Amino acid sequence: MLRIRFKLAILAEVNKMAEGRCMKCKKNVEIKSPEDVVMKNGMKAIKGLCGVCGTKVFRIVGKAK
Numbered sequence: 450m451l452r453i454r455f456k457l458a459i460l461a462e463v464n465k466m467a468e469g470r471c472m473k474c475k476k477n478v479e480i481k482s483p484e485d486v487v488m489k490n491g492m493k494a495i496k497g498l499c500g501v502c503g504t505k506v507f508r509i510v511g512k513a514k
């Protein structure tokens with residue numbers, strides 16, 4: 450049972466790592482210092498910096514509840 454809980458903890462950690470498409474690198478990159486934001490239209494997004502070049506990266510996650 451302990452083992453399963455450990456696995457879940459790892460999964461949660463992975464989900465926290467945000468990935469987004471960097472316009473400069475033209476590929477998916479890790480978002481550095483990701484921040485949850487809710488846009489005016491009620492959509493949830495993550496904004497942060499590209500882990501490769503430092504450009505601002507923005508990723509829409511879905512509808513905010």
Ligand SMILES: [Zn+2]
Pocket residue numbers: 471472473474475478499500501502503504
């Ligand atoms: Zn980049």
